[in-house]
Amino acid sequence: MKAGINRDDLLAWFRVVDSGPFHSVSCGERIHGPTCDMGALLAAAAACTTHVEISPTLYVLPMHSAVEVAREIATLDLISGGRMNRVALGYGGREQDYAALGATFRGRYGRMDEQVATMREVWRGNEVIPGCGPIGPQGLRPEGPQLLAGAIGPKSIERCAQWADGLYAWSGNGESEELANAFALADAAWDRAGREQRPYRLGGFWYTLAEDGAQKLYDYVYQYLDIAGPEIATMMAESVSRSSSDQVLEALDNAEAAGCEEVFLVPATAELVEIEKLAELLQKRG
Template sequence: MKIGVCLPYMKAGLNREDYLAWFKAVDEGPFHAISCGERVHGPTYDMRVVLSAAAMATQRVELTPTLYVLPMHNATRVAKEIATLDILSGGRVNKVVVGYGGRELDYAAVGARFVGRYGRMDKQVAQMHQVWNGEEIVVGGGPIGPTPTWPKAPALLAGAMGPKSIERCAQWADGLYAWSGNGEREELQRSFDMADAAWARADRDTAPYRLGGFWYTLADDGQSKLYDYVYEYLAIAGPEIAKMMAESVHRSSADALLQGLDNAEAAGCEEVFLVPATAELAEIHRLAELLETRG
């Protein structure tokens, strides 16, 4: 199972030196990929800009957006961004995760319609492939560049959780990004089982790629920091839900994290992204040491 790390894009006060240190630590560690999420409100950094910086500052790891809230954006612009990121990274963009997003206020902040986002994304995916295939979007306008380095477009994975959305994504996605906040085997397995069934009903020729993700920390006083991070992340859903979820996560020690990785592997993850609760470099250095012992 390949292991990647999500950058700490939600922590306030990070600067150039902080991100350069993270890029270096991940690129030099035993990690397959580096990722970043997308959120508008709060002290968050822009996913597209952060990954562009990572493309120039790293040499080895893959770069995987996790995820584009695609219906908040113009599909042509996203296709252009991904092709550019491919070039800046020297061909290290092999997977892109797209999803619907559930934060209506984020949609409102960027002037995008929340209603109709499911049907809109189906059309957007098709439009992105048109751009990458060199087809005209506007008659007479010609192709939209830049011309990427890849022999074929990156795999598009669906960041979806419910049976209806997974069913819909089975028509066009190359795989599923399954999320379990505490890295539980049953949660991940349930999502992958739904994807397998949906892919079969869609008469897909290949099985869905299985990417998983969960929260962790290896920082000092980690459990307290993990609680605070998850609570803050889910505060938009209300204090009761935020408290319930924050109390449910406990991948804050070496043994607990190793169990989470074992769970992900047992659920069939081909790759997993670990999302740190802090921006402390100890998250990466201690994780790298732990993975060396896991083998």
């Protein structure tokens, strides 16, 4: 989500991530701003890597056609050789992004429930339009990948417990209490929904290991959220502090203590040092 990224930058990132102590590589979806198209970028990552999982985090599903997203996910799984194990889906909070794509912001919660059902019909090879046959490509998993809900509020998590396989919980500064509270809400919602399988726990936070990291982290978060207005952007930018090795390690400990089975670290810069230093840090942490 940085301006000025070129082909060489992307290939270098894919190479270092794939050779490091990492489990997956991800990309988020945002329409306004310099963000690359998520599907195209992850297709490139799928073709250029051999080890890490390819994890869209996340599709703002109600902005799109469910059939198109199902086809894209099946295609990414094909290109990656079956490394699309989990996909996060969310409602999104940027009405401007919906408007840019000509999608309706209102009613997105109920729409996503229906869309998930449609996607699973596509992956099973069932007809969406009677008499027209299945919609391909044929996925490597008849039921598709695990679907994680990128939800925050209790009502959203409660709703997603009906169809999701887990929760993607976000804490911008990697705070244990925030992550643990989200997972506690998910556990309770899954129980009420009669789900036998405990929800998968994915967390995420912002970080940087670049030089002058504190300022770069502040600037990145501010720019990322400036569409919400200067007050919110300033408040969030002032709340993040994971800009040194010790601070990143503390956030990782927080995520582990909160019960994360996996955690996405979202860098504040496109500098390759972000991933190189992180790889060294993780190897030392063990």
